[in-house]
Structures are given as C-alpha cells and as structure tokens.
Amino acid sequence: MATAPSASTFAALLRAEGVTVVEVGNWETHNRNSKGPWGPVHGVMIHHTVTTGTASTVNICRRGHSSLPGPLSHGVITKDGRAHLIGYGRANHAGLGDPDVLRAVIDEKTPPTDNQATVDGNRHFYGFECENLGDNKDAWPDAQIEAIVRVIAAICRHHGWSARSAIRHMDWQPGKVDPRGPGMDWDDILVRVEARLAGDKPGPTPPAAPAPLPKPVKPTVDLSKLVAAAKSNPAAAGTPVSYSGVKTVEAALVDAGLLEKRYSDGHYGTSTITAYAAWQRSKAGGGYRGKDADGIPGKDSLIRLGKKYGFTVVA
Structure with missing residues (x-):
C-alpha cells in the first residue's frame, strides 16, 4: 500500500x-x-x-x-x-x-x-x-x-x-x-x-557512443613535381620551383632521423639533398649507390619513404 x-x-x-x-x-x-x-x-x-x-x-x-x-x-x-x-x-x-x-x-x-x-x-x-x-x-x-x-x-x-x-x-x-x-x-x-x-541509483539514458573519427587522409606527393623542385632549388641561379610536397618529404626525413627539423622548411636545398641521399643509400631506402644516391628522388626510394612515413606517391 x-x-x-x-x-x-x-x-x-x-x-x-x-x-x-x-x-x-x-x-x-x-x-x-x-x-x-x-x-x-x-x-x-x-x-x-x-x-x-x-x-x-x-x-x-x-x-x-x-x-x-x-x-x-x-x-x-x-x-x-x-x-x-x-x-x-x-x-x-x-x-x-x-x-x-x-x-x-x-x-x-x-x-x-x-x-x-x-x-x-x-x-x-x-x-x-x-x-x-x-x-x-x-x-x-x-x-x-x-x-x-x-x-x-x-x-x-x-x-x-x-x-x-x-x-x-x-x-x-x-x-x-x-x-x-x-x-x-x-x-x-x-x-x-x-x-x-538492482543498480545503485537511477541515471540518464547513456549517451550514444561517439562516431568514430574519420581516418586521416594520407598526403600525396607528385614525383615529377618533387623532382622538379629538387633539381631547381640547389641551383645557383634561377627561380627555385615551389611545391608543397617538399614539406611532406622533409617531414618524413625528419622522422627517419636524417634531417634536422629546422631544415624542414619546404625548400629542397642542400640539407634536404644530403638527407635524401642518405635515405637512398639506406637499406630501407633501397640501398642505392653512386649516381642513384644523388639526393634527387626516384620512384622506388620515394614509394619506400611514403610507405614507411605515411604518404602516397603519384608517379
């Protein structure tokens, strides 16, 4: 009652x-x-x-x-x-x-x-x-x-x-x-x-599970544009070619421990050339020697870098 x-x-x-x-x-x-x-x-x-x-x-x-x-x-x-x-x-x-x-x-x-x-x-x-x-x-x-x-x-x-x-x-x-x-x-x-x-106390309706965060989209690096930037920037004369993919590659080289972060500036200069050549010579980068390890990106070494450090390559 x-x-x-x-x-x-x-x-x-x-x-x-x-x-x-x-x-x-x-x-x-x-x-x-x-x-x-x-x-x-x-x-x-x-x-x-x-x-x-x-x-x-x-x-x-x-x-x-x-x-x-x-x-x-x-x-x-x-x-x-x-x-x-x-x-x-x-x-x-x-x-x-x-x-x-x-x-x-x-x-x-x-x-x-x-x-x-x-x-x-x-x-x-x-x-x-x-x-x-x-x-x-x-x-x-x-x-x-x-x-x-x-x-x-x-x-x-x-x-x-x-x-x-x-x-x-x-x-x-x-x-x-x-x-x-x-x-x-x-x-x-x-x-x-x-x-x-049987529970200890009442409570509000549990909130819906948050929607999963979208998977991050991998950046894309265009090989031909990157090579153009790499070949023009170290030149003593002329206007360097600017390409946003340079910073993507430089960030990967920083992660690989081959480039100091202060040189990750979007300018494919001497430091980046040296760092990329070291990547080409490394086992992970293909183990290249001589002119094949000149610091100018090639398709194979760039794809290897992208797979390891999170970008895709358009060749």
Whole structure:
C-alpha cells in the first residue's frame, strides 16, 4: 500500500530514471478525482492505445471521449520513447478487474489468470497508454520499450516495489489483449526493470557512443613535381620551383632521423639533398649507390619513404 507522490515529484522521479518527459497542459490537476478516490496505489498498468500519430494519440488520451472522459491514463509513451504526462490523480484507464490479480500485485507475485471484474483499478494503479495500433502487427520500437522499462522502474524505485508491481491491461481485465505486437516481450521488460532496480541509483539514458573519427587522409606527393623542385632549388641561379610536397618529404626525413627539423622548411636545398641521399643509400631506402644516391628522388626510394612515413606517391 502506498501514497502517490506530488505531481512535481512524480515528473522528477521519471526524469531521474532517464525518461524524456513532456508535460502537457494542466496535467498536474487534470483527473477524475470527483468521481472517486485515487489510492492507495499498488502498481503500474501498461496499455496500448489502438491509435497512431503522436499528437492525435496524446490528445485522445488526454481528452477522452463522450462515453469515457479523460484523462485515460497518467501518461502516454509514444513511439519515439517520450513520456507525455497528461493527468495526475484518478484516471479512466483500468476499469474493473480481478481481485486475485490485485492481491498478486500487492504481494509482488505472478498474477493469476483474470476471470473477474469486480475491483476498481482506476483507484489503485498508475496507468500508461502506449502508442500502438494494437493489431498485433504494429511493431514496438526499441526506444518505446526502453521508455516503458524506465517508467516502470522509476515508479517501483520510488515506492520500493519490485517489477512484479507492474502488469498489463490484459492481466487485469478479462477480454483485454493489450499490450501486444512485435517487439512487446513482457517477460523481458520485467527482467530489464529488475536489472535497473538492482543498480545503485537511477541515471540518464547513456549517451550514444561517439562516431568514430574519420581516418586521416594520407598526403600525396607528385614525383615529377618533387623532382622538379629538387633539381631547381640547389641551383645557383634561377627561380627555385615551389611545391608543397617538399614539406611532406622533409617531414618524413625528419622522422627517419636524417634531417634536422629546422631544415624542414619546404625548400629542397642542400640539407634536404644530403638527407635524401642518405635515405637512398639506406637499406630501407633501397640501398642505392653512386649516381642513384644523388639526393634527387626516384620512384622506388620515394614509394619506400611514403610507405614507411605515411604518404602516397603519384608517379
């Protein structure tokens, strides 16, 4: 037996469990209390709406209709996983049900088959309608199922109840079939509620894993442009050829320990010539000798340098 918390506390405990809450209009005072008491509360009842569309579903459940005035529940859990709070207090959601089922909920046991309709469920249950056509074909999205789990867990956590304090409308009233459909596994929902309750404390929905960083694009060095720069820069006269790929090659030579960093300046001068010649003579660079190790890049030695130090070669 329990007393429901204030409306503000109710919204807060849902949010503390990580539920995305939408407060609709005057939900805190929208109820059917003039028609009878609400409480003591003993459990949570889950329904499906036999509707589609967030806005229309919330509106129907909030207002009701001529033969069954709203609110038709305390909240509406839509397919996007949000819980829309539409009323607080007595709500027209449960109707008359089986006293043996109520006793099982109070005792936190598996409910027996419902075969009576003599007890006022609107008095004793929190009710959440869930957007679904109820045709046993309309699927339940993961976000909606997770919200159901968290809503039940929030209420049970507040009252010190176990997951067995949650039932379906079909468990309560003979002839009801809700909730049902692909993705609605009630036993799994109760297991997940218990798992949450077994944790130390509630928490927000875990953030999505960050998207993997894009792989860095390897710089590209054009062999012909690099050779032109290498042959022009050491010349005593004329305008040196400028090419951005020179800095890429120089950075690789620095990493190889063949060029001092201060000479990595984009100018294929004497220091770079000397460093590249050392690379050509090295085993990793091809083991070249004589004129083949003159410091002017060749295709093979440049490809080897690129593979080892992270750039590609256009030859």
